[in-house]
Amino acid sequence: MIKVGIVGGTGYTGIELLRILAFHPQVEITVITSRSQTGTKVSDLFSNLRGHLELSFTNLTPKLLADQCEVVFFATPHGVAMDTVAELLSYGTRVIDLSADFRLSDPALWERWYGQPHTAPDLLSEAVYGLPEINKNKISKARLVACPGCYPTTVQLGFLPLLEENIIELTTLIADAKSGVSGAGRKAAIGTSLCEASENFKAYSVAGHRHHPEIVQGLSQVCDTAINLTFVPHLVPMIRGIHATLYAQLKKEVDVQALFELRYTNSPFVDILPPNSHPETRSVRGSNMCRIAVHRPSKEDNRIVILSVTDNLVKGASGQAVQNMNLMFDLPETTGLTGISLMP
Numbered sequence: 184m185i186k187v188g189i190v191g192g193t194g195y196t197g198i199e200l201l202r203i204l205a206f207h208p209q210v211e212i213t214v215i216t217s218r219s220q221t222g223t224k225v226s227d228l229f230s231n232l233r234g235h236l237e238l239s240f241t242n243l244t245p246k247l248l249a250d251q252c253e254v255v256f257f258a259t260p261h262g263v264a265m266d267t268v269a270e271l272l273s274y275g276t277r278v279i280d281l282s283a284d285f286r287l288s289d290p291a292l293w294e295r296w297y298g299q300p301h302t303a304p305d306l307l308s309e310a311v312y313g314l315p316e317i318n319k320n321k322i323s324k325a326r327l328v329a330c331p332g333c334y335p336t337t338v339q340l341g342f343l344p345l346l347e348e349n350i351i352e353l354t355t356l357i358a359d360a361k362s363g364v365s366g367a368g369r370k371a372a373i374g375t376s377l378c379e380a381s382e383n384f385k386a387y388s389v390a391g392h393r394h395h396p397e398i399v400q401g402l403s404q405v406c407d408t409a410i411n412l413t414f415v416p417h418l419v420p421m422i423r424g425i426h427a428t429l430y431a432q433l434k435k436e437v438d439v440q441a442l443f444e445l446r447y448t449n450s451p452f453v454d455i456l457p458p459n460s461h462p463e464t465r466s467v468r469g470s471n472m473c474r475i476a477v478h479r480p481s482k483e484d485n486r487i488v489i490l491s492v493t494d495n496l497v498k499g500a501s502g503q504a505v506q507n508m509n510l511m512f513d514l515p516e517t518t519g520l521t522g523i524s525l526m527p
């Protein structure tokens with residue numbers, strides 16, 4: 184059994200990690216931390232875990248985590264993991280970070296978007312970007328994995344085959360993305376309260392969202408050329424789910440449907456739907472799947488539209504983190520992650 188610790192077990196991605204790992208056949212959860220709930224039994228706070236987990240929340244103590252865990256997940260806000268990861272690695276404990284601390288390779292770019300200096304810049308070159316559909320081999324050997332954000336997962340998986348094959352214009356990419364409210368985390372905030380977020384629909388951070396540099400970094404590496412992307416996130420009145428509508432222009436005639444099917448043949452968590460499908464967020468709700476549909480609105484011009492859906496808390500966060508753990512510990516990639524989505 185792999186001994187696992189979770190830092191930040193009272194937030195939405197922490198709760199989701201617990202839900203997934205409680206049923207993982209090769210995992211024993213040994214430590215779970217919280218500052219606000221130290222001493223509370225986890226199943227007293229989250230009754231869905233009654234009968235499945237006997238642990239109580241403890242304080243974050245790196246030495247204790249290292250003594251009791253082979254791998255530690257950080258499900259904490261940005262700026263927390265980077266203060267502790269070096270110490271954990273020095274004890275031989277591997278780390279899977281769900282926050283953005285190790286996603287961007289340039290510390291100056293990180294500081295610009297996250298508003299504080301990076302405290303572990305030396306680890307940025309070692310951290311492996313945890314998108315298994317690109318980095319499977321590197322992830323399996325990594326000590327430190329930086330899980331992608333929820334929008335970056337959904338958007339990159341939709342653009343990836345087009346960029347790898349160099350068949351679209353790189354200056355006109357558009358990602359129009361919508362997220363459920365759990366993407367903002369569990370903490371109280373006016374914008375995500377019931378009266379503000381329900382019966383409402385709005386774009387936000389149009390002038391610049393911190394996932395823009397992350398998506399641009401990932402996609403530019405794939406095609407080895409700078410790309411130009413317009414990314415507009417929206418908040419929709421649902422709890423879970425991301426729907427990304429991606430627009431691009433083909434440079435040459437290609438069977439895009441066949442290209443996507445071939446590219447993701449060996450990717451168990453990317454499902455290419457039949458031509459002209461309309462993937463629904465509920466078709467991935469609670470599951471680690473990304474479902475993608477390819478559209479060619481008119482044969483008369485070169486426009487292509489890709490639809491990509493994920494559950495922000497699963498493939499967009501905790502499920503993908505467990506997928507990365509499976510790869511790091513030489514387990515089948517799908518272990519503990521084969522649940523079917525909830526519908527309706």
Ligand SMILES: NC(=O)C1=CN([C@@H]2O[C@H](COP(=O)(O)OP(=O)(O)OC[C@H]3O[C@@H](n4cnc5c(N)ncnc54)[C@H](OP(=O)(O)O)[C@@H]3O)[C@@H](O)[C@H]2O)C=CC1
Binds near residue numbers: 217220
């Ligand atoms: N929500 C989503 O859809 C996604 C989130 N992410 C990322 O995952 C991370 C967690 O997100 P989410 O679960 O939504 O966030 P939440 O706000 O819901 O939870 C944050 C957790 O971190 C703990 N925490 C807060 N501050 C500190 C601190 N200074 N030191 C130690 N622990 C702390 C909190 O527990 P306590 O206060 O009890 O200590 C809580 O358990 C974030 O970096 C987020 O950006 C990534 C992809 C998707």
Ligand SMILES: CC(=O)N[C@@H](CCC(=O)OP(=O)(O)O)C(=O)O
Binds near residue numbers: 282333362364394416
């Ligand atoms: C709806 C909502 O607010 N979503 C979050 C993104 C959540 C996520 O994946 O992002 P990080 O891990 O990079 O924080 C946002 O736009 O800030």
